[in-house]
Amino acid sequence: MGGKTVTRADLCEAVYQKVGLSRTESAELVEMVLGEMSDCLVNGEQVKLSSFGTFFVRSKNERIGRNPKTGEEVPISPRRVMVFKPSNVLKKKINDSLAPSDA
Numbered sequence: 001m002g003g004k005t006v007t008r009a010d011l012c013e014a015v016y017q018k019v020g021l022s023r024t025e026s027a028e029l030v031e032m033v034l035g036e037m038s039d040c041l042v043n044g045e046q047v048k049l050s051s052f053g054t055f056f057v058r059s060k061n062e063r064i065g066r067n068p069k070t071g072e073e074v075p076i077s078p079r080r081v082m083v084f085k086p087s088n089v090l091k092k093k094i095n096d097s098l099a100p101s102d103a
Contacts, residue, residue: 008034041082053086 008030015026037047037055047055057080065076086094 049087051087051089053084053090055082055084057081058083 008027011030012023012027015021015029016023019026021029040047041055041057044057049055059080060078062078063076064073066073
């Protein structure tokens, strides 16, 4: 599992190459999209991207955890976590890429 990590800069470069905006405009566009997604998630809204998936925030209650080293029980505070649920289209695309091709 040593694949390449896609960064903001990579996304900006892809927009620059494929859409034809300037590098500055491409960077601003990517930042605006990511900013809008972040703001929606902070406000508790779902972000649904058709044929890609859904991002949403889930609240987790306080619970008791265990320190694996010492075995000591410690409380884990309540928190909110972001969850991503991929669409069936994305799942199929990922799984199809693993299938051997009959060529």
